Amino acid sequence: MINHAVMGMFDKFDTAEQARAALLADGFGSDALELKVHDDEAGPVEGNFLVGNTPIESDQHVYDRNYANPAQRGQCMLMVNAVDAATAARASAILAGFGARDPDRLSGARP
Known part of the structure; x- marks a missing residue:
């Protein structure tokens, strides 16, 4: 059962792909990662x-x-489904290393 989700927003697809590759290299399974690109018409x-x-x-x-x-701003979203808080923290650190922005902080939903 998935208890934690970590999301990172990227301006560039290449950077999001690099972060995804780093997560995979760190042992995250591809089924735990979801990369979406939102184009604005x-x-x-x-x-x-x-x-x-x-x-x-x-x-x-x-x-x-x-x-x-x-x-383009924040058009790529990489979500990591983590099973516990420690795994979520590890994913957050990897995403932060690639310059991901937290969508909750961008929206003001969280301090």
Whole structure:
């Protein structure tokens, strides 16, 4: 029976995959790991809403600035199903080592 779940949010799929590989190397079974990618049909959360889809010649610098580096935030979620608190702590440490963010802390649900 699974008592604990640990989640980590990543901006990049490659980083989430590296964290998953590290968990597997540490002895976590693939059945205890779940990696999901959430794409937003509206596009990146940063860099695409200010000027629309077509640049106006006089505003080319604004268009270039806003579209140059669009950034996805927290689109990859890696969940680890742990059987006890010690295993959950081990998973949390591995996720943290890859820069995972805790979704509860991001949402303000937990201090």
